[in-house]
Amino acid sequence: MNDVAHALTGLGSRVGSRPGLVHAGRRASLTFLLEIGERPFLVELDRGRVAAVEEGPFVMRSWSFALRASVAAWQKFACRYPEPGFHDIFAMNRFGHCRIEGNIDVLLAHLGYIKAVLSCLRDDAS
Amino acid sequence: MIQPEPIVGRYLTVSVDGRDYRLYFEEAGRGCPLVCLHTAGAHSGQFRHLMCDEAVTDRFRVIAFDMPWHGKSVPPAGWQDEEYRLTGRFYVDIIMTFIEALELERPVVMGCSMGGRVVIRLARVCGDRLGGVIGLEGTDTPEPWYDSSWTEHPQFDTGAFCSALVSGLCAPHSPDEFRWETLWHYHQGAGGVFRGDMHFFRTADSEFAGDSGAIDTAACPVWLMTGEYDYSCTPEATLRTAVRIPGAETVIMERLGHFPMSENPEQFRGYLLPVLERLLEGRGTQ
Numbered sequence: 001m002n003d004v005a006h007a008l009t010g011l012g013s014r015v016g017s018r019p020g021l022v023h024a025g026r027r028a029s030l031t032f033l034l035e036i037g038e039r040p041f042l043v044e045l046d047r048g049r050v051a052a053v054e055e056g057p058f059v060m061r062s063w064s065f066a067l068r069a070s071v072a073a074w075q076k077f078a079c080r081y082p083e084p085g086f087h088d089i090f091a092m093n094r095f096g097h098c099r100i101e102g103n104i105d106v107l108l109a110h111l112g113y114i115k116a117v118l119s120c121l122r123d124d125a126s
Numbered sequence: 127m128i129q130p131e132p133i134v135g136r137y138l139t140v141s142v143d144g145r146d147y148r149l150y151f152e153e154a155g156r157g158c159p160l161v162c163l164h165t166a167g168a169h170s171g172q173f174r175h176l177m178c179d180e181a182v183t184d185r186f187r188v189i190a191f192d193m194p195w196h197g198k199s200v201p202p203a204g205w206q207d208e209e210y211r212l213t214g215r216f217y218v219d220i221i222m223t224f225i226e227a228l229e230l231e232r233p234v235v236m237g238c239s240m241g242g243r244v245v246i247r248l249a250r251v252c253g254d255r256l257g258g259v260i261g262l263e264g265t266d267t268p269e270p271w272y273d274s275s276w277t278e279h280p281q282f283d284t285g286a287f288c289s290a291l292v293s294g295l296c297a298p299h300s301p302d303e304f305r306w307e308t309l310w311h312y313h314q315g316a317g318g319v320f321r322g323d324m325h326f327f328r329t330a331d332s333e334f335a336g337d338s339g340a341i342d343t344a345a346c347p348v349w350l351m352t353g354e355y356d357y358s359c360t361p362e363a364t365l366r367t368a369v370r371i372p373g374a375e376t377v378i379m380e381r382l383g384h385f386p387m388s389e390n391p392e393q394f395r396g397y398l399l400p401v402l403e404r405l406l407e408g409r410g411t412q
Contacts (some may be wrong), residue, residue: 016139066321078300081298081299082298084354084357085357087294087297087298087355088293088294088295088357089294090294090357091294091355091357094271094357095357098172103278104273105279108279108281108282108287109277109279111281111287111290111291112286112289112290112293113294114286115290115294126228
């Protein structure tokens with residue numbers, strides 16, 4: 001089973017090893033919150049690369065948008081073949097498996113890139 | 127010489143409400159006409175696999191046209207001075223006008239997503255002229271899954287955004303090649319076209335639940351086929367629609383999402399071929 005919190009620690013190298021993905025995110029410099037159960041993580045993106053992944057707790061730190069889901073939900077999301085409803089952040093949101101909050105405009109501005117970064121958490125991502 | 131595909135593309139001009147529309151359409155096969163309607167913001171290329179499947183084209187003349195503003199169908203003259211907004215009435219009119227222009231006799235009409243929505247209206251108001259409808263990812267009522275303000279986001283008018291927005295609607299099992307080709311169709315869309323289609327798809331303009339129960343499925347069979355990974359037109363919403371239409375038949379398709387014909391054609395044909403067989407059998411008895 002995928003340990004998503006552990007996968008987050010390797011997110012920088014996974015994204016950095018995909019030149020096409022880095023290029024797609026060349027205009028994306030932002031920080032978003034990814035909450036796995038009770039554990040908050042801030043993912044800092046800088047011109048398409050993952051500059052830092054930092055685990056909380058945080059004291060009123062700012063971020064653009066937040067993706068909040070349970071440990072079980074993120075584990076299902078991170079499967080190579082997720083079950084229906086857990087295969088996409090919008091699917092998870094629609095069916096109540098995750099909450100997407102904050103400045104949605106920032107998410108929409110970089111939507112394809114952000115989705116691709118999140119797909120790097122999957123079992124088959126290298 | 128490399129053998130070309132059997133698909134042939136042509137143009138024709140039809141008139142709706144006094145305006146001319148030059149439409150591009152592709153076709154392959156012979157037999158019962160099967161008119162295919164693409165999804166919002168995309169084009170007829172979604173049906174290319176179907177047109178190269180002899181199990182289909184041996185018995186069906188498969189025809190798919192690009193809606194105005196989509197693919198190779200240009201907008202009508204004067205488009206530069208207006209905002210494109212698809213309406214239910216125009217959608218029905220342009221489909222039936224296209225069918226009449228080609229003199230198709232009782233065609234089966236198969237549409238996906240917004241096409242899957244409009245076929246329910248077609249069955250209601252033009253069912254006596256059709257041989258049946260297949261709604262792929264089709265329901266009779268809008269169920270928006272994102273806020274309407276998104277359609278005014280500057281990114282919404284870009285192909286890359288539309289592609290990203292619908293990307294999660296594909297099933298994870300779909301082959302990368304075909305998933306990304308499906309998304310490329312969205313990259314190709316002109317600015318404002320996907321948003322214009324949403325005027326039909328997300329609003330009361332495509333609210334057909336009120337009288338979908340009046341469809342005569344004995345005269346015009348209704349099939350609703352939905353992928354289990356589709357969270358836009360969900361299997362649950364499809365089943366609720368079928369309950370409202372006496373005689374409608376439903377197929378929930380495993381390992382498929384919102385674009386069954388283009389994201390995973392091999393998986394889709396396993397579900398579609400028996401449905402086409404049933405429609406042909408019924409056609410023989412009508």
